[in-house]
Amino acid sequence: MKIMRHSSILVLLVLGICSIEAADPMADFCDKDTKTSKSSQVSTNIDALLAQLVSKAPSTGYSATSYGKGQAKLYGLAQCRGDVVGSKDCSSCIQDAAKEIRQRCPDEAGAMIWYDFCFLKYSSKSFIGEVDTSYGIIFYNVQNVTDPEKFVKELGALVDKIKAQAVVPKNLGFGKGKAKLSPLSTLYAFGQCTRDLAKADCSQCLAIAVGNYETICGNRRGCRVLYGSCYVRYELYPIFYPVGANSTMNLVADETIMTLLNP
Known part of the structure; x- marks a missing residue:
């Protein structure tokens, strides 16, 4: 049985968006x-x-x-x-x-x-072959969504689909999807495990990462969680390749607050 260590999570509150090299x-x-x-x-x-x-x-x-x-x-x-x-x-x-x-x-x-x-x-x-969640980094947009109830419901359903995709061997640990929130708003999300993880461990790592959506990200318009064995992300703008390569895919803080959380 593998032991997952949760020694620290570094949280970065992203207060601005711009492109970087x-x-x-x-x-x-x-x-x-x-x-x-x-x-x-x-x-x-x-x-x-x-x-x-x-x-x-x-x-x-x-x-x-x-x-x-x-x-x-x-x-x-x-x-x-x-x-x-x-x-x-x-x-x-x-x-x-x-x-x-x-x-x-x-x-x-x-x-x-x-x-x-x-x-x-x-x-x-x-x-x-070991799950590594001993160190994590979270980025999230400080702006909130306008319809939290619908957003949480759609995000939850989308995340379930992505996790199911990621553990299918042919998908190599990667899952992605999108959901229409309104005629003018679409939610994009993906998740990925490192390929050395077994199916059960990948599922477990993604579950830990996604758990931060509710506990830390709240109803934010965007969030990404990075661990040593998996990472997840959602945004209200396109983030899939190759669209992401030419969009504001990268987030940089005009002002960044860093907080070290100890369990």
């Missing part, structure tokens, strides 16, 4: 408990591991591998979003992630980085 990640996490020297074997192995992920992941949109021996051994995973697999943006995203994570976490043997189109993670501890 594709090379900018949504978020990153550097595990300060895994500090290492830049000249150590671990650091050398991180570079080699990332090179493997950059080489292997774009062909299928996913790669999970390890590199090194003994205490210097590292485990890594890179995955593109389900609707981006097979596009040049998948390859570009993995390359950006590998480069940026080394700049942001130069001295850690454990790190994660999230982009709109991909996710990359490495650690000195074996994590393949």
Whole structure:
């Protein structure tokens, strides 16, 4: 039985929307408990591991591998979003992630980085096949919907469909959908698990992520929840690829409030 750790959730309240460059990640996490020297074997192995992920992941949109021996051994995973697999943006995203994570976490043997189109993670501890909700990040729009009752009902139904899609093997952990709220308003949502998770674990991770919609996001017009094994998102504007690539898909705060929640 796998144990899921809920040690902390970082909440970012998004107060504004604007576009950003594709090379900018949504978020990153550097595990300060895994500090290492830049000249150590671990650091050398991180570079080699990332090179493997950059080489292997774009062909299928996913790669999970390890590199090194003994205490210097590292485990890594890179995955593109389900609707981006097979596009040049998948390859570009993995390359950006590998480069940026080394700049942001130069001295850690454990790190994660999230982009709109991909996710990359490495650690000195074996994590393949394990649900990781030990660290989470939540972005949400401070504006509320105009019809909360209908919105909550439609979002709940849509989320159920997405979770059901994500656990179907052929969908590779990804589910997406949309629902008409009014003649002028459409709700878009998707969810994705890392492909190393078993069906039951994927379902469990998505359930934990979606649970934040009610407890933290409330009736907000948009919300996304990022974990180390899955992430979910909904918005009132198109977010699916390739439409999202040319829209205000990326959120950046004009002013950001960060709060660390301890259970």
